[in-house]
Amino acid sequence: MGREGARTQILGEDFAARRARAREKLDAVDPHKRPGGIEADPKRREWFETVYALAEGDPAGVPWAYLEPRPLLEEWLASRSIAGLRALDVGCGLGDNAEALAHAGAHVVAFDLVERAVQWARKRFPKSAVDYQVADLFNAPKEWRGAFDLVHEFYTLQALPEALFPDAAHALASFVAPSGTLLIISRARDEGEALGGPPWPLTRKDIESFAVDGLRLVSLEDIGVSGDFPRHWRAEFRRGEAGA
Ligand SMILES: C[S@@+](CC[C@H](N)C(=O)[O-])C[C@H]1O[C@@H](n2cnc3c(N)ncnc32)[C@H](O)[C@@H]1O
Structure with a gap:
């Protein structure tokens, strides 16, 4: 198993499921996932703000968070x-x-x-x-x-x-x-x-x-x-x- 998989496993299946749901939601509101969307948020500021706001304190909602150093x-x-x-x-x-x-x-x-x-x-x-x-x-x-x-x-x-x-x-x-x-x-x-x-x-x-x-x-x-x-x-x- 790779290191990413191992880390998600340590955090548990429930964490992995919440992470997957969050990713789906965040992709849906990411203008950079749509053709021509870059002009809407050229530095991705709004999207980064949205990530932490939607997470509501759940680290599974922050796609890069594994609660340990890289x-x-x-x-x-x-x-x-x-x-x-x-x-x-x-x-x-x-x-x-x-x-x-x-x-x-x-x-x-x-x-x-x-x-x-x-x-x-x-x-x-x-x-x-x-x-x-x-x-x-x-x-x-x-x-x-x-x-x-x-x-x-x-x-x-x-x-x-x-x-x-x-x-x-x-x-x-x-x-x-x-x-x-x-x-x-x-x-x-x-x-x-x-x-x-x-x-x-x-x-x-x-x-x-x-x-x-x-x-x-x-x-x-x-x-x-x-x-x-x-x-x-x-x-x-x-x-x-x-x-x-
Ligand atoms: C992909 S995450 C990586 C977080 C962390 N370095 C890690 O290894 O998990 C990128 C982070 O950079 C922040 N960020 C994005 N644009 C930034 C900017 N212009 N100035 C400072 N931070 C920024 C985001 O809010 C986000 O927390």
């Missing part, structure tokens, strides 16, 4: 130390990845566009050291410029139309401090492979397009299909030293 992030954290680093979690959802970063010793700011998501994360982790904030990737607080040694994003880019990638790339790069790292983990597809979606798995070229404003792609792992766990990219970008 295994591909945990694996990455297990092979290095981030103790003492300033980390930013982009599009934090219900907070599990942000908590994993904090557990690993980083000082974490985590943000999401949707206030309901941020309130939910705070409620789930009342004693958390994570600073959860409501913010928009495309209009983030000025004081975050160059303020983070590690900027982490998981599955947010693949949930956004690719027309937003250039702006997203500049925004993500702007957060990275001298010598800092941007870590992007997303589903992967080959150039020319049917896009489907949303979510829209990224191509190698998409990933490479995030090397902007002084960031260099220093590692790109192509993590193959395993059971029902789909192919992923895990990409690390680094900024040179100040003045380098």
